[in-house]
Amino acid sequence: MTDAVISTQGLTKIYPDVRAIDGLNLNVPRGAVYGFLGRNGAGKTTTLRTLLGLSHPTGGSAQVLGLDIRKDHVAILQCTGFVSETKQLFDSLTAEQLVRFNRGYYPKWSDSLVERYVNLFEIPMKRPFGKLSLGNRTKVCHLLALCQGADLLMLDEPTSGLDPVMTDLLLRVLVEDHVSEGRTVFVSSHHLSEVERIADWIGIIEGGKLLLETRLEDIRQNFRLVLASGDSASEIAAPNLVSKRRSEKFHRYLVSREADDFVMRLRAQGMTILEVSPVNLGEVFLGLAGKELPCIPGNPGTTRAIA
């Protein structure tokens, strides 16, 4: 993919006690809404911070907006709207002061968006940031990130602390004011239903490794859950098999494409097919990152090839 806004090659960050990200190969196309999904501690936040130059990689390389994360992190920060996981800013400043402080840094800053979002999100502008609720802090962080006119938004758990009405509004303004303008949005989350609405690309990370990177539409169109029964002794292996689970004589297979072929192979082994059904993102996520699943081929190379 040539027109990638974010691409990483074997990006790795090892802390003394943990491999936080481990050989990550991400590709975020221009204009995509990329849902970066993972469980708590999967490496999402470390990835975002590393891409922004806030944390230094121990291996591999990465480019954001064509800039090298090791050399150009100041420039990257300047053209990226970032909402951090912790939603921390200067506690003593009010939102009004933070806006005044920020707008000077960004040539494409939009005062009309400030006005729109302050009204829409009912943001208290005169209270010190440190005295705001988590929800209101989140809103102020979004206000600063969304108004700077950035071509890339990097949002780490963007809806934390927001009530359902505000979450819905945030999704709306992201679509209306940013995605429709061709901006790229990289959003890390474990709220699958929100991501499933607006994303067109999905990356699933677990234990610092990318388990899947694909178009969301590909999941809906080609991924299938196959339920079968039988005592097949020989274990079935196929490049399109994403995960499998077994409970006595019942088997659940998640396949990424060519489900018909897969079903024929199961039948050839004497298995009975009970159901072949489309899957949603939640089922894929649980299939890959779910706990009771011992068996994952874990080959991002093959899944990338389908994308």
Place this chain on the structure above:
Amino acid sequence: MILHVNPSSGVPVYLQIEAQVKQVVAAGALKQGDPLLSVRKLAAELRVNPNTVARAYQNLERDGVIRTVPGGGTYVADEHPGLLKSEKVRRLRPLARQLAVESTQLRLNAEETIKLVEDELGELGGRK
């Protein structure tokens, strides 16, 4: 135009949009020449990716349900799809088969099943 999508259903969202627009048009709630929301507006309304809406609109235009005036919006098409009868039958057959399977399983007889279809056609204003 009030549509509703469920992104978690496993059915591609663009297909959900297509089906609902067809239903709204078939029911006569939108008539020939009525405008539809722009891709951007509908995407914002539904909180879905604009590409998804664009894809649904492309398919609807290909099927002759809507037409897009370059730079001038999207409207319900004047003519009903000029498809060959055989093509229309080909498209409906899988649905008919599904209906037949379900009604057999539920032990409805042919008469009762056909009555159901007639009722639904009646609901849409007796269009033929």
